[in-house]
Each structure stands twice: as structure tokens, then as C-alpha cells.
Amino acid sequence: MYAALYRLLCMAYAQILRELVQKAIEDPNSDWDDTVITILDKLFDYKEE
Numbered sequence: 001m002y003a004a005l006y007r008l009l010c011m012a013y014a015q016i017l018r019e020l021v022q023k024a025i026e027d028p029n030s031d032w033d034d035t036v037i038t039i040l041d042k043l044f045d046y047k048e049e
Contacts, residue, residue, distance in 0.1 A: 013044040 021040065025033040040046070 010044045010046070013040070014046055018044075018046060 018037070018040070022033075022037060025036055027033050
């Protein structure tokens, strides 16, 4: 059951949430936004297509 929920979260992150997070934290004067995206990508097993 937890595996299925995790897969749903991964799909939601890839399809919707990643773009929203990027827009919300985008700051050209800061490097932490790239770090946050990298951490979330690893957490949700995101791979660029």
C-alpha cells in the first residue's frame, strides 16, 4: 500500500508539483533553489526525459 502511494506521489511530482515548486522558489540571486529541486528530484525519483 505504501509503495503504491509513493508511486502516486512520484507521478504527481513529475507531472504537476515540480513545475509549481520551481516557479515558487525561483530566485536568480540564490543557489538554494537548485539545491531544493535536486533534493526533491532524488526524493521522488525524478528523471528528466
